[in-house]
Every structure is written in C-alpha cells, then in structure tokens.
Amino acid sequence: MEPRALSSALLQGSVAHRLLTAITQGQSVHNVSEHGVKPDCLVSPLQDQAVPPCSGVIWGNAACTGFGPFGEHAVNASWIAVQELEKLGLRDGVDLHVYEVPVEYQTVQRLIPALWKKHSPQLVVHVGVSGMATTVTLEKCGHNVGYKGLDNCRFCPGSQCCVEGGPECIDSIIDMDLVCRRVSALGLDVTVTISKDAGRYLCDFTYYTSLYQSCGRSAFVHVPPLGKPYSAEQLGRALQAIIEEMLDVLEHSEDKINCQHEH
Numbered sequence: 115m116e117p118r119a120l121s122s123a124l125l126q127g128s129v130a131h132r133l134l135t136a137i138t139q140g141q142s143v144h145n146v147s148e149h150g151v152k153p154d155c156l157v158s159p160l161q162d163q164a165v166p167p168c169s170g171v172i173w174g175n176a177a178c179t180g181f182g183p184f185g186e187h188a189v190n191a192s193w194i195a196v197q198e199l200e201k202l203g204l205r206d207g208v209d210l211h212v213y214e215v216p217v218e219y220q221t222v223q224r225l226i227p228a229l230w231k232k233h234s235p236q237l238v239v240h241v242g243v244s245g246m247a248t249t250v251t252l253e254k255c256g257h258n259v260g261y262k263g264l265d266n267c268r269f270c271p272g273s274q275c276c277v278e279g280g281p282e283c284i285d286s287i288i289d290m291d292l293v294c295r296r297v298s299a300l301g302l303d304v305t306v307t308i309s310k311d312a313g314r315y316l317c318d319f320t321y322y323t324s325l326y327q328s329c330g331r332s333a334f335v336h337v338p339p340l341g342k343p344y345s346a347e348q349l350g351r352a353l354q355a356i357i358e359e360m361l362d363v364l365e366h367s368e369d370k371i372n373c374q375h376e377h
Contacts, residue, residue: 198350256322
C-alpha cells in the first residue's frame, strides 16, 4: 500500500515530507517534530486503504517508534525511552531503526506505510506515553473506530476511524501474555502488564494502522511519564528486553509454521 500522493505545495517543508524523505533515504529520524505545522492539517485522511501482502519480511530487521510532545507531555517519555533503547541496541544480528512520530493523525497515515515499505521489518514496535500508567504495558490489539480527540493540528478524522470498512479490532500476532511472563521472569526493576485498550487516541490509531499494514506483525508498548516511577534508563532496558522476547516469540512461531508446511 503506497502512501497517498500529496501536492508538493502541501508537503514542501512539512513534518510529513521530511519524515518520508528520511525513510525513503534509509535514515532514522531524530527530533524532526515541529508541532503546529498547519499544511499537514489541510489534507483529508486516507480512506481507501486495502490490506497489503504480508510477504517480503526481512529477518533481523526491526523498527521502533516513539511520539513527540503533545498536551501536558512537553517531554514525551516514549521517545526518550526509544532513544535509550537505541543506545543499548538489540541482540547481535538485529538492525534497529528508530523514528519519532508527530502526534498527528494524517502524518501517521503516511508515515507508517512508508516505514513498512522501506524496511520490510520483522517487527515494528510503537511506544507511547500514558499519563495514567504506572507500569510498562503491552497492548494486545488496535481499534478502528472512536477517534474523537484532536491532535496537535487540532484535527481528527471526519469518519472517526482509521480505515473505513476495516475490521473493528486487529490483534497482534505476538502472544503478549507469553512475552509479559518471560520479561517478568527476567527480574528487571520494571513491572510489565497487559492491556486490550490502547486509548482511542494517536497511540491506538498508530497501532491499528500498523497492524493493518503488517497483517498483525506489530506491537505497542505504553510507558508511564518519566519518573512516575521509572527513569529513562529503566524504560530503555525494559524496551530492550520486551522487543528481544517479542522477536524470539515471532521466530519460534514462524519455525512452527514452516515445520508444518514441510510435513
């Protein structure tokens, strides 16, 4: 699925333009959010998406996104945590690509398909902040409808949904309960829990968009604000452990499928 083509006048100089340019040139994106950029708010959201093929995954290739500032979160713990993860890296043989995502519906609708097309990753993990969270939370699914909250452009989809005609809910193919148990058993100083409601705002919107694009090969992790109770370093280590366990679960699942096909 290709990102919708936009007029050069609308895209030139916009956050979306610079994000997409960076992705197509194979660059990770750092500190590119400039919230309040109005040209992105003039474009209608994607309506006519179709489920793409889910082949061509590149093993050992992973991506992780965090969000830029919004509302009371002048410093977004999700992006800080992702930056800490980038410092730590993942296990040998896994390339990690990180991106900061503006809190804008329309940018998400262009950025996520471009990210999947560019990297063909084994897994994409999106990270968001929740002011109500006190644990690191693994989200099981994304939801298609109910998006009424305004983004940083003071915009929300007129249809209040991600994909018109899409499934009401899409589950990740990753067994989040298993990942939660495995990470909890590692003895990290961070509590990990499970959720089935990512909040019907940009977190949920991004998750559903990515799940739809990847046929379920995505994950979403909510983190609490910095210091409530975890430090950036603690969140970074937690993300590292979570993503490595997710990759392991994915790989074992694929091995079982391949084994069944061979017999």
